[in-house]
Amino acid sequence: MTRMPDTRQLAASVDDATLVDRMRRGDPDAFELVMRRHNRRLYRTARSLLRDSADAEDAVQEAYLSAYRSIENFRGEASMATWLTRIVVNECMGRLRRQARRDNIVPMAGGGNVDTDERPDPVEAHPAADDDTPDRSLVRAEMRAVLERRIDELPQDFRAVFMLRSVEELSVEETAHCLGIPEATVRSRHFRARSLLRETIAQDLDIAERDVFDFDGERCDRIVAQVLQRR
Secondary structure, three states: OOOOOOHHHHHHHOOHHHHHHHHHOOOHHHHHHHHHHHHHHHHHHHHHHHOOHHHHHHHHHHHHHHHHHOHHHOOOOOOHHHHHHHHHHHHHHHHHHHHHHHHOOOOOOOOOOOOOOOOOOOOOOOOOOOOOOHHHHHHHHHHHHHHHHHHHOOOHHHHHHHHHHHHOOOOHHHHHHHHOOOHHHHHHHHHHHHHHHHHHHHHHHHHHHOOOOOOOHHHHHHHHHHHHHHO
16 A cells, blocks of 8 residues: 655645645645644744743744735745744734733843854754764753753844754845844844853853762762671
C-alpha cells in the first residue's frame, strides 16, 4: 500500500504562490499548509515580543486569521513568511500598547546606534549533533533553558531582532522588513543583544564555577564512614 506524505512533507513541497492561489479559491488544506510551514517563525517572533507562551499562541492565531481574511491583499512583493511576520509583529505591538495603556506604562524606545560586529557568536543557535546521548540532550536542554531565560530579560526591541537574526537566521534586510525598522537599526540592536547575552551568560558561568564538583555534606560523611570501616 502506498503511504501518503504527511502534512509537514506537503508543507515543504508546495510553493507559496500555489498556496496563495489555493487559499484565494477557498481551499482549507492550503491554509493549513501555510500555518504548518510558518508556525515556528511566527511563534518565536511573538514569544520574543510578548514573553508569554500562551499570549504568543493567541497572537499567532489572530495573525493567521487576519492574514486569511486579507489574503486578497497579498501581492507577493515580499515573501509569504515576511508578510505573515509583519502581521504577527503588528498584532503583538497592538497587544503591548493596550497592555501599556492599562498599566499606564510608556513602551520602551529602541536602542541607539552601536558599532556592529557580525562574527559568529557563541550564544547563537546551532543544529543538534546526530550522536546526541541522553546526557548531552540533558545538558543542551539546560543550556537552552538558561538562554531562553536570558533572552526574555533582553529589552523588547533587542529580543525581536535577536530572534529573527540569530535564531531564525533571517538576513538584515529581511529582519528590517519584518519589523519595519532601518537596516542600520537591525545591526545595532543585534550587536547590543548579543553583547548583553554574552555578559549575562558569563555571569551565570562565573556563579556556576563555584559549585563545580561540589563536595556536599553527604559525600563527606560517606567517605569518612567508609574509611573508618576499612581502617
